[in-house]
Amino acid sequence: MIAVLTSGVALGVHVPGLLLASRLRERDVPVRVEVLERLLPPDRLAAVSASRDVFHRDFRVARVGQRIASDPVAAISADVQDELVRHWEECGVHTVVVFSGFWLSLVRRFMERTGRAPRVIVCHVDSVASPSFRKAGPALPGTEEIWLASRAGTALPWTIPVTREPPIQWDRREPRLLVHGGGWGMGTYRDRAADLVDAGHDIDLVVHAVEETGPAPGRTRHFVLNPAWHPWLDDGYPPLGHLLPGRSPADVSYTRGRTHHSSFDLARAVRAMVSKPGGGTLLDSLWSATPLVLLEPSGEHEGHNAQLWCDLGFGVRYEDWRSDAFSPRLLEKMHRALLSAAEGPRDLAAALSGSEVSLCSE
Structure with a gap:
């Protein structure tokens, strides 16, 4: 055992x-x-x-x-x-x-x-x-x-x-960004989500309480981690729900994957994840071949994670990407680098x- x-x-x-x-x-x-x-x-x-x-x-x-x-x-x-x-x-x-x-x-x-x-x-x-x-x-x-x-x-x-399924091809991905704050929803991700929406991006935003969703401008989609669930309650993956526009928060139906976490399926389908650089997020980035747009780390170890992902060509700091006019070509280049690294x-x-x-x- x-x-x-x-x-x-x-x-x-x-x-x-x-x-x-x-x-x-x-x-x-x-x-x-x-x-x-x-x-x-x-x-x-x-x-x-x-x-x-x-x-x-x-x-x-x-x-x-x-x-x-x-x-x-x-x-x-x-x-x-x-x-x-x-x-x-x-x-x-x-x-x-x-x-x-x-x-x-x-x-x-x-x-x-x-x-x-x-x-x-x-x-x-x-x-x-x-x-x-x-x-x-x-x-x-x-x-x-x-x-x-x-x-x-x-x-x-x-x-x-994370999965045996190959990463989704770049030209088949939705022109969206997945924005989240890790498992506890920490960091500057909600502020950056608002900035990205103002800049014309479509985003998937993972929140930790239905009260945090607010209005959904443009094509923003809200996903909610069940606030009643804790990792010590069971051995299942975190329950994730989709808050549909115009529906009551009480109508959120939470589901979870049986072989991997549901948020990974969101990561596979987008052009980039916008998040602080936790270790689990690095793993998601590698297996989905989805670049990371790096937000402020929560500690020294996450700072090292961010630098490593930048050095490997898998990620870019948010400020640098914004200075590059949110270049989609840079994201595709990082996606290609991640594809070539997965077998190593x-x-x-x-x-x-x-x-x-x-x-x-x-």
Whole structure:
């Protein structure tokens, strides 16, 4: 059994974990998804939800909060931790794939209580270590680290396929932009969406509450992430709804993909995504061959992500694209660069299902 260890505080961490689990199940590999927040006491979980709402409303608070965030494992009782150890023992967990550094102390507890050392694979979705890994303390003995994007050495060493469908051809794409603020809807994306509409662009805008939609000028389409859903409620992909013009918000019907997240289908069909550069967004960009128009990052790690995507020719900063009169030819050039890059990274699911040798040695 492989345990995929994610965190619900960021869909850019959680969704890649879900994707890995989906790709492993397609290969008949037994896998389970563990979400860190499911272990928290109710008061701490309520605080996480409240923080999400505050960060969504105020990007400045979000950036400060990310720098000072504490390790949530301190709030998990010893009894709950021991129950997790027993559960992994019963399920025969032999490999853990860690997407959030805060899980490492719980893996260490499993090793100490059972005397067994599972195979530990740390999967970085960002191009440098994200805050949870920087705060996690020393690495566990024998840990294998892999990177989906990297500022050092090979730029795209590994990947997790989002879909087996090829990217949509450029001339078949709608002349639209997908604008979003990542899993928690953070950043300057709503202001930039208004600017883009004023400049004559048709956009798909992902919001996090139906009250945020407002009027829909031009051909703006509003998509809503179900605000009642949290990653720790189930192992499904985020529910997404389309708010149709002239319809009541109560009429929104939320659906979700069974093999990948629904917002990826929006990304495949447009000319560019306009977003802050989270690790999950980089993965979407690669597999959809959809360029990124980069908004202000939420932390140092996202700043490195943005620079990497620009260096590779896969993205452009919003200000630079605007200075270039929102050039469509630049977007097509980046699309071509992404198409040529998709075959380079190694498939993590394929490696886990077919080999027990060290990933770092290959």
